[in-house]
Amino acid sequence: MIRDNLLLVARGLRKSFALPDGGSIRAVDGVDFDLCSGETLAVVGESGCGKTTLARLLVRLEQPEEGEINFLGCDWLRASGRELRQLRRQMQMIFQDPYSSLDPRQRIASAIGEPLRIHEPGTSSSDRRRRIEEVMDAVGLGQESLDRYPHEYSGGQRQRVAIARALALRPKLVVADEPVSALDPSIGAQILDLLVRLQTEYGLTYLFISHSMPVVAQLATRIAVMREGRFVEIGSAEQILNRPAQPYTKTLIDAVPELPVQPGGFTAG
Ligand SMILES: Nc1ncnc2c1ncn2[C@@H]1O[C@H](COP(=O)(O)OP(=O)(O)O)[C@@H](O)[C@H]1O
Ligand SMILES: [Mg+2]
Incomplete structure (x- = not known):
């Protein structure tokens, strides 16, 4: 290399x-x-x-x-x-436990959009929504997941949410x-x-x-x-x-x- x-x-x-x-x-x-x-x-x-x-x-x-x-x-x-x-x-991290790594009170769209809200506060809410939908699609989560809460999901689906959240900012290193x-x-x-x-x-x-x-x-x-x-x-x-x-x-x-x-x-x- x-x-x-x-x-x-x-x-x-x-x-x-x-x-x-x-x-x-x-x-x-x-x-x-x-x-x-x-x-x-x-x-x-x-x-x-x-x-x-x-x-x-x-x-x-x-x-x-x-x-x-x-x-x-x-x-x-x-x-x-x-x-x-x-x-x-x-540089983003994905944790072992998809149960404790997501806030139970936060809807899935909001959890995935949070890094965007923090790092790109100037992004419009419609652009943010588009980025959230794109990354959800990439990890195989349907749009029906947007307004759900983590507790409605199994460990595997939650880990997909955690991965989408990690990817929202398009990091180089995971x-x-x-x-x-x-x-x-x-x-x-x-x-x-x-x-x-x-x-x-x-x-x-x-x-x-x-x-x-x-x-x-x-x-x-x-x-x-x-x-x-x-x-x-x-x-x-x-x-x-x-x-x-x-x-x-x-x-x-x-x-x-x-x-x-x-x-x-x-x-x-
Ligand atoms: N916050 C902490 N306080 C005290 N000991 C810790 C702490 N975090 C990890 N350790 C100890 O450090 C060692 C390495 O732990 P860890 O990094 O969690 O290993 P692994 O992830 O490979 O299981 C272990 O002996 C663990 O008990
Ligand atoms: Mg460990």
């Missing part, structure tokens, strides 16, 4: 949390990686290895003790004011933290297909987090294996899945699939 394509560069990211006994845990313990436009970098590792903390550092929900992130050529961790607002809209782990396997498979389709349609770059190697095998172009706060191995999906260098990676590959796996799916995207 060529350097011109570089979207994000993360170096030396560290984040610890205080423990009740007075000690601390290093949730993210020196993580480095580059992200190029159009790729899907999957971060895979067991529960507790630091994946969500890493995602939260990337979208600035959490501040690292150490480390640098360059995003779109800017110093992302020190950006403020206008620069911060312009960068923030280019950080997806276990977006299918809370869903039934067959519904999860549909959401993965949707993410793959949207990547082409919207020119997205994904940082895709999962505890499941069979899941990431379906859409990753590169895979980083995370353990105890560090990347123990990073490489092309083809290399990691077929010729893992670390025995730990092999144990993740040999774990029982939770989703119907499509043969050769990792070449997609």
Whole structure:
């Protein structure tokens, strides 16, 4: 991949949390990686290895003790004011739990339109409506959904709403933290297909987090294996899945699939 394509560069990211006994845990313990436009970098590792903390550092929900992130050529961790607002809209996050990530009192059209209202207050309500309808169509939600509430929907439909909301501003980078782990396997498979389709349609770059190697095998172009706060191995999906260098990676590959796996799916995207 060529350097011109570089979207994000993360170096030396560290984040610890205080423990009740007075000690601390290093949730993210020196993580480095580059992200190029159009790729899907999957971060895979067991529960507790630091994946969500890493995602939260990337979208600035959490501040690292150490480390640098360059995003779109800017110093992302020190950006403020206008620069911060312009960068923030280019990076959106999809969360694991589509039940808690949507406000139960907000109608679906309003939830999807909220980022537009915040970032583009000058947009007319009819233009905003058009953008909401377009993005709902892209994620496979019919116009009858506009005035409904999240509780009227299943987990899969809610995750579609969350994806539409993330895409409303047409971001460059989407950080997806276990977006299918809370869903039934067959519904999860549909959401993965949707993410793959949207990547082409919207020119997205994904940082895709999962505890499941069979899941990431379906859409990753590169895979980083995370353990105890560090990347123990990073490489092309083809290399990691077929010729893992670390025995730990092999144990993740040999774990029982939770989703119907499509043969050769990792070449997609
Ligand atoms: N806010 C927090 N306070 C204290 N410990 C935390 C906090 N968030 C995460 N941790 C700890 O950091 C480690 C990594 O957690 P997390 O990033 O959620 O991992 P993963 O998403 O891979 O399951 C775990 O040991 C977890 O208990
Ligand atoms: Mg997590």
